[in-house]
Amino acid sequence: MVCLIKAPRGTNDILPPETNKWAYLEALLRRLSNTYNFQEIRTPIFEYTELFTRTVGETTDIVQKEMYTFEDKGGRLLTLRPEGTAPVVRAFLEHGLDSKALPAKLFYLGPMFRYEKPQAGRYRQFMQYGVEILGSPSPYSDVEVIQMGVKIAEELGLLGTTLFINTIGCPECRKEYREDLVEYLKDQISDLCPDCRSRIDTNPLRVLDCKNPECRKVTQDAPSVHDYLCDECEAHWETLKTILTSLGMEYTVDPTLVRGLDYYTRTVFEIKWPPLGAQDTIVGGGRYDGLAEQLGGSHIPGVGFALGMERLLLASDKGEKPIDATCPIDCFIVVAVGEDDGFSDDMYIRGFQLLQDLRSSGISCDFDPLRRSMRAQMKHADRAGAQYTIIFGEEEFRNSAVSVRSMKHGWQKQIALDHVLGFVKGEILGGT
């Protein structure tokens, strides 16, 4: 079969039984959100372009090359959201949530869009889950968020994840650092790759995480932010590490971890799972104390993380306990149609009635509307993962009974039609 029109590049159709994994993951994330007391927030899929250019940063890859931007019929410049934090903070300010009890703990779950070259674990439309704590400057909030990220990986049976953390200071201490870094880099400019040469002016911190070996040599001896931290940032950083240690959480300090969005301050972190290959960051986040002010609000410190669900499911499949994609039903009604002896139609109707009764009792069940052979129906029942089949046959029909068969154990008994509902309910809901 061919279809003239295919799904656009970098997008995915998610089909059964794969959808069951998504349902499971979503349920897991919602459950954990509740455990950590995060409440769901839903924001539009598109926003004014300016929201992202102002917060994410003009010089970042996201803004420069990855946004789906378009003009609507009213001449408004809009962008399909490439990330969730800026919209959440925007909605938070717009609706005056800062006048309610703080800190606010919010989570979101939905599609994001980035115009990138697709690769395994990286798509143009992808589902992201993220949490944000707004109104708390406390390093305990940083740890709360980080710990939840680790917890999610654990719940999915991902062994061998690594938590990388770093601090990039605040705008105050970063100012002096930035000047010294730029000066240092300009002295070594001949050894830097072309990308990094232009980064010196646009975003010098990003030179630090360039993977080019030549650039690495240069950055090895570059001044470190850690030597420029103001007292507050230093205290925040030290407390953060102390709390992590006291929880027995292992972490690696990675001074080259700066992350690609401009709004980050102080803490940044990533959780990586190496078996994924090139796209091995499953959770990424950090603190953004200046974001609300950038959007015209008051000073509302924030910290959060985001995770890509496609990537997480990819990891889950490769991990220790892949999510079970099957979705079996409780029972299946089989109607054995013999030669047309006048019973068939009646049997079908009685079977169909029982189907309704079972469903009304909360028992999942199905039947074969195609009136195929009994064998075909049994096969169908088997494939649907039915635990029990309920067989309407001529012989049973004459006795006002049906046969109930356990597909798992193979036993089969005749049950009076009047009692079958109770019997099946007992078998399935009674937990035998």
Add this chain to the structure above:
RNA sequence: GUGGAUGUAGCUCAGGCGGUUAGAGCGCCAGGUUGUGGCCCUGGAGGUCGGGGGUUCAAAUCCCCUCAUUCACCCCA
């Protein structure tokens, strides 16, 4: 955006130096089994050989372009 690899049945893949009707396994449908799933046997359906163009008497096979996937880079979730 840069570089490499790969596109043949629903899925996993053979075939490939040009030569009749393009194959296998799995899956699907039916029969063997007019009252029974899984195992086994038999049969059947299902293909624009990713798309377009070119070379040729002849293209799944050679050439060009294009689209898609994938790996790496860039960057991220």
